[in-house]
Amino acid sequence: MIISESHAGRVVLDDVRKTYAASSGSVDAVAGVSLEVLPGEFVAIVGASGCGKSTVLRMLAGFESVTAGTASVGGRPVTRPGPDRGVVFQDYGLFPWLTVAENVRFGLRQRGVTRGIARQRAEEYIALVGLERFADRFPGQLSGGMQQRVAIARVLANQPSVLLMDEPFGALDALTRTQLQRELHRIVGETGTTVLFVTHSIEEAVYLADRVVVMTGGASHGVPGHISRIVPVDLGEHRDVNASDFNALEREIAALVHAPAGTRER
Ligand SMILES: Nc1ncnc2c1ncn2[C@@H]1O[C@H](COP(=O)(O)OP(=O)(O)O)[C@@H](O)[C@H]1O
Ligand SMILES: [Mg+2]
Structure with a gap:
């Protein structure tokens, strides 16, 4: 079809x-x-x-x-x-041991997106949610609102x-x-x-x-x-x-x- x-x-x-x-x-x-x-x-x-x-x-x-x-x-x-389909729930579901950028890249890499493109795409979507300055932080270092932004960026990065x-x-x-x-x-x-x-x-x-x-x-x-x-x-x-x-x-x-x-x- x-x-x-x-x-x-x-x-x-x-x-x-x-x-x-x-x-x-x-x-x-x-x-x-x-x-x-x-x-x-x-x-x-x-x-x-x-x-x-x-x-x-x-x-x-x-x-x-x-x-x-x-x-x-x-x-x-x-x-x-x-x-x-991207899914976002109330609890952010981030991996606490990965940085913001790594969290956003994770799903892309899983799906076989190359390292370079995953890196670029993560940057783009982290910027879209206004977290450029926090890309190397861990979720535990961020407020709830920022963690939810990361969750949204991670989902949107999959387009x-x-x-x-x-x-x-x-x-x-x-x-x-x-x-x-x-x-x-x-x-x-x-x-x-x-x-x-x-x-x-x-x-x-x-x-x-x-x-x-x-x-x-x-x-x-x-x-x-x-x-x-x-x-x-x-x-x-x-x-x-x-x-x-x-x-x-x-x-x-x-x-x-x-x-x-x-x-x-x-
Ligand atoms: N996995 C499940 N097994 C049995 N009943 C469930 C399950 N999930 C939800 N329900 C029941 O289905 C109904 C609708 O639940 P849900 O979709 O979570 O409602 P809402 O999100 O509007 O609060 C409720 O009566 C709930 O108890
Ligand atoms: Mg419900």
Whole structure:
């Protein structure tokens, strides 16, 4: 099958279900999840704990199988992890015994990129996240915000078409978080990477996303997790978290997140 260039970075979930086996029988974590994300689009996923946000991301990453339906990236059904998808979690997952530059080069070398090109690419992406001066430091010598920048640089150095981020800024203090949000916005604008971004923070979702996917349900509600609404964010390029239209949208999404489970809106 020939995949056209225009498919790169396109993410499609088609009636996806994930059933986990449990001691008390099997549990449908999510069901009926359908979503299309366009190349270069930034989509945030919000919803209460347990509604299946991480499950959706893990299936796209190829860490979990899809029980029914299809998850595809770049026009290909996902069957395993791959370099077209970069994954960033809350914990940075850096190797503490490698320097910043070595951490960023590691995955490239694993994939057979030559030493010279890996070195050059690492430099480029470390600069992109503003850490040129820290390339020879070890992760333990850096703040949490800087470590997360390294994690982002490491993933982007592989030049994925899709970035899958699961509460990546959840462990950071408010100021650092705001800073990293701005940088992420700039960086994905420059690289054109498609982003699926799970967050607990509705403010963060509205600040960053082109569209916000609201998930509800989950095992504790007796309904599988599902998408209850997709909200476009028509607030332009430069967003002010204190503006009244911004706050109005935040309130609208908060109401959807907290709506009684089982109501499936379209
Ligand atoms: N590996 C697993 N085995 C069994 N159940 C799981 C597993 N991972 C997640 N779940 C269950 O699936 C549901 C969705 O979990 P998750 O995707 O982590 O939700 P969220 O990220 O929205 O908090 C929860 O009920 C959770 O307990
Ligand atoms: Mg989660």
